[in-house]
Amino acid sequence: MKLDCKHVWGFISDYIDGSVAPELRAEIEKHLEHCEICSAILDSTRNILILTADDRTFELPVGFSERLHERLAKELEAEPG
């Protein structure tokens, strides 16, 4: 099977997650070796995911934890034992 760029794009997400079958993975890798466009798309997508998962990208609002535990404490007290 010969993969063209459009085929490869369809598998980028599964490829990143390591969930494509080994034969297909090999085909994709063969394509990536000589295709700069697809390599750059793969790298940029992967890098976006690394940045997205960085704890600093999505943070809790200031004071969230304190307010949560305060409210929980009231609930825990109120509950009959």
Added chain:
Amino acid sequence: MTEPEIIARVLAGERNLFHDLIRPYERMVYLTAFSILKDETEAEETAQEAMISAYRHLATFRAESKFSTWLVTITVNAARQKLRKAKRATMESIDERQETAEGDFTPAFLTDWREIPLAALERGELRDAIRAAVAELPEIYREVFTLRDVEEFDVAETAKALGVSENVVKVRLHRARMLMQKRLVPYLKTAAPPKRSWFGRKS
């Protein structure tokens, strides 16, 4: 103390241990609620309610599933319920929740960006851009993307929490990632470090 031990002790009457039980999941619960509600105040309120609901129903938790999956499922349901109640959302959500193959799910091209621009992340610009891009995703893609790529749940847990099949998770995730890539490429280009000249270091 392991998680099952804490749960057993809370149920046996050491109620205050519930604080410790949920501490590792505060961010997860908040971000899940936020991915559905897109509003900080409502997400915080929903996160609190989901935690209280988890406490009240702790006895129904079955150890064959992970506590995190159970907790996030409660959160998803609480947030969706809130969204349904909110009048402003009723009209939008009907349209927005429909699965559509429309929209441009092809990636954007770039050839000159390979580095992870950590410096840009430090400055916060890229973080803002990523948050804005996630907020712009249609709801069905935003939910999946948040669980998989922000909170790093696996496909099976994500499917369970959202009440969809694993295949649906994969399809939506792919589309979400392509939309993110397309939306963020301009930022990645400007964040790229300057290329070194042929003669070595840039002055």
